[in-house]
Amino acid sequence: MADDLYGLVFGLLHGMGHTQLSEEPERIAGLVVPAPEGYSKRQRVEAALEKLTQEELAQLALKFAAARDDIPLDEAGRKVLEAAEPPLTQITRRDVARILGDDLAGERSTVEVIEVYFPLSSPFEAFFGSKGPSLRDQIIRHMDQHPGDWSVEDLFGKIGAFDCSRARFGALLEQAVHPLSRSGDEQAKTVAALNKVLSRDGYELAQDGEISGHPLFSFRSVVRGVGGRPKNLIFASRGPKPEIGFADAINNDIVILSGEESCLVYDRPIGASGLLWSELVAWWGEVAPGADAAKLGARLQESLASGAERKLFATYFKSYRSALGEELPALLPQVYLHYDPAVVKTLRHRLPLPRQRMDFLMLLRNRQRIVIEVDGKHHFSENDLPSLNVYADMVSADRELRLAGYEVYRFGANELVGSGAEARITDFFEKLFRLHRIRQ
Structure with a gap:
């Protein structure tokens, strides 16, 4: 994971021109790249990255990913940051999928829920076009237009949810139980069922606010805070x-x-x-x-x-x-x-x-x-x-x-x-x- 992350960050920086390399990394992520005098681009990038720890490199990747909507770079950074924490296993992720059955998004379209977190078309499709239906088109057809064609377990396999970062998987679950997707008893029952499975790996969906009287849930490690509200x-x-x-x-x-x-x-x-x-x-x-x-x-x-x-x-x-x-x-x-x-x-x-x-x-x-x-x-x-x-x-x-x-x-x-x-x-x-x- 660390080698993959370094390669992605290096490739991103090396693809910039000298002027851009002098300005953009510092503006976006606070990374100072040595001046070009006497240095090739490769040497400038290597010098800028050589003293960064793996965590610093991952934080750098997240900042660039946010600025560029770069999901693969964001994934690489998050996986490095999550390496020392308890995993969310594929077994648990499959059980989550089975709880959701064939309905991930509830009242919303499936694409609306997942496209923020998972790429639904490759750069090659966008540039060269594709003769067959895109993944996005397939999801619309098999999840929304013809419910039951694909299960959520099938969908997770197609989009890479079984292997993605824990943060990305958790964000997807937050949307699955968002009041726009599910509300009332359905929301409560779904959260309870998911938490029974997630808790085996030490995670949960916990209420973290509300909107228009409906609970909002966030994905987090299971924690036991202090009861009551601080008063004085x-x-x-x-x-x-x-x-x-x-x-x-x-x-x-x-x-x-x-x-x-x-x-x-x-x-x-x-x-x-x-x-x-x-x-x-x-x-x-x-x-x-x-x-x-x-x-x-x-x-x-x-x-x-x-x-x-x-x-x-x-x-x-x-x-x-x-x-x-x-x-x-x-x-x-x-x-x-x-x-x-x-x-x-x-x-x-x-x-x-x-x-x-x-x-x-x-x-x-x-x-x-x-x-x-x-x-x-x-x-x-x-x-x-x-x-x-x-x-x-x-x-x-x-x-x-x-x-x-x-x-x-x-x-x-x-x-x-x-x-x-x-x-x-x-x-x-x-x-x-x-x-x-x-x-x-």
């Missing part, structure tokens, strides 16, 4: 714990009674897409009129307790703020998880809640909550001596978080300082983003 984020604590009361207990509206200056409270609705940095910046601009992203970043850094935490926070924004832009998830420091009121100190037979605060929290789409902890010696010692009790409390709290649906990742503080720290941090976030499909 108390974070960026930089001093004494604030005292909090309910302004309206029915609506879960809180009010800070004292210590307001020591933390921030984000109380806007957080939807299925999670909380993005751009949304946090917009909120901050209203809370502190005239403030911008830089001032918000400075305020958040005030809550960081160690050099290791500051390194992780700074590297995150340095590495991904420009790369992800509006899609960058917010990285929230010092977030309260459990909240004991001040009065707890006066109560007998009442232990304070463990894991009062999390070092960092990310709220991703599909109710995924990512906890990142930076462990100094206080996480496993007491009075500078190793303590099994302190360690036991920590791992017990981790278990409870995981059972509630959170993902918990720990760094030793020593990992985040000195040489190699930045590479270690970016490697973690790259893998996390790939796992949660943040960087496609």
